[in-house]
Amino acid sequence: MKLLVKAPAKINLALDVLYKRPDGYHEVEMIMTTIDLADRVELALTNDDKIHILSHNRYVPDDQRNLAFQAAQLLKDRYQVKKGVVITIEKIIPVAAGLAGGSSDAAATLRGLNKLWGLGLTLDELAKLGSEIGSDVSFCVYGGTALAKGRGESITELPAPPTCWVILAKPFIGVSTAEVYRRLNINGCGHPNIAAMINAIHQHDYQQVCANVGNVLEDVTLNLHPEVAQIKDQMKRFGADAVLMSGSGPTVFGLVQHDSRMHRIYNGLRGFCDQVFAVRMLGERHSLD
Ligand SMILES: C[C@](O)(CO)[C@H](O)COP(=O)(O)OP(=O)(O)OC[C@H]1O[C@@H](n2ccc(N)nc2=O)[C@H](O)[C@@H]1O
Numbered sequence: 001m002k003l004l005v006k007a008p009a010k011i012n013l014a015l016d017v018l019y020k021r022p023d024g025y026h027e028v029e030m031i032m033t034t035i036d037l038a039d040r041v042e043l044a045l046t047n048d049d050k051i052h053i054l055s056h057n058r059y060v061p062d063d064q065r066n067l068a069f070q071a072a073q074l075l076k077d078r079y080q081v082k083k084g085v086v087i088t089i090e091k092i093i094p095v096a097a098g099l100a101g102g103s104s105d106a107a108a109t110l111r112g113l114n115k116l117w118g119l120g121l122t123l124d125e126l127a128k129l130g131s132e133i134g135s136d137v138s139f140c141v142y143g144g145t146a147l148a149k150g151r152g153e154s155i156t157e158l159p160a161p162p163t164c165w166v167i168l169a170k171p172f173i174g175v176s177t178a179e180v181y182r183r184l185n186i187n188g189c190g191h192p193n194i195a196a197m198i199n200a201i202h203q204h205d206y207q208q209v210c211a212n213v214g215n216v217l218e219d220v221t222l223n224l225h226p227e228v229a230q231i232k233d234q235m236k237r238f239g240a241d242a243v244l245m246s247g248s249g250p251t252v253f254g255l256v257q258h259d260s261r262m263h264r265i266y267n268g269l270r271g272f273c274d275q276v277f278a279v280r281m282l283g284e285r286h287s288l289d
Pocket residue numbers: 012015024025026027028030098100103133134135136137150151152177178179181247248
């Protein structure tokens with residue numbers, strides 16, 4: 001028996017850090033939304049009681065370091081599952097890009113194995129399990145658009161943002177999320193207005209969404225990697241309505257509504273960046289399988 005599950009990437013329309021917690025993590029407030037750029041995760045049942053990972057991408061680990069492996073292991077241990085699975089990951093989302101690729105593969109594995117192994121868990125239960133794997137996994141279990149609080153695992157659903165194009169540009173570098181958080185000076189940076197972003201989404205107000213994008217981690221990564229600032233400048237020059245780094249980076253996204261401008265930005269950035277995509281937001285929460 002086989003199941004194919006979609007694992008979409010996310011962007012952070014806004015990302016604020018409130019304080020560093022005693023457990024070493026940072027208390028965040030983020031507006032996250034899934035986009036139409038997805039890995040394909042195929043789950044095939046085996047009777048050997050083992051977890052196997054297959055991927056053609058040399059940057060994706062094929063052992064217990066893979067977040068999809070960890071998701072399967074967690075379900076096996078917690079619910080004494082005696083079956084095995086072959087997890088084949090067709091990687092479309094750039095790796096170590098700030099787009100939650102690994103987290104989304106883990107979330108897709110949780111959703112898929114819940115069905116394949118007949119566990120009968122709710123999305124809320126899967127999201128709670130996901131938070132044990134990584135801070136972005138809970139959001140990825142639900143998808144759609146949400147406010148994420150705590151260390152990222154406390155999710156409140158939001159409606160779909162206004163329709164627009166999301167142009168993603170990833171430079172050749174990779175970024176360590178832990179290092180970016182470690183270097184952040186919470187008191188020495190400007191903070192995005194999360195309430196204003198939530199209001200803009202509720203009002204379906206594209207101009208206000210664009211006016212309120214912001215990410216406290218951006219300056220940290222920009223200082224480490226000046227090429228990210230260059231990509232931001234390029235996107236602005238080609239006419240994006242809003243430009244921001246996603247998560248801890250290094251991927252930069254630009255928002256536009258007009259097709260012609262989307263093409264201008266897309267074509268202008270290709271050749272300058274490692275990978276460029278023009279995609280839509282997936283909008284509100286709906287079944288990902
Ligand atoms: C930057 C974001 O991607 C934005 O969505 C997330 O906040 C990070 O999510 P993630 O990659 O799933 O993060 P995790 O794998 O849980 O943590 C990686 C490292 O980032 C730091 N970390 C992460 C989340 C958080 N709220 N505070 C942190 O300080 C910790 O040093 C942690 O060891």
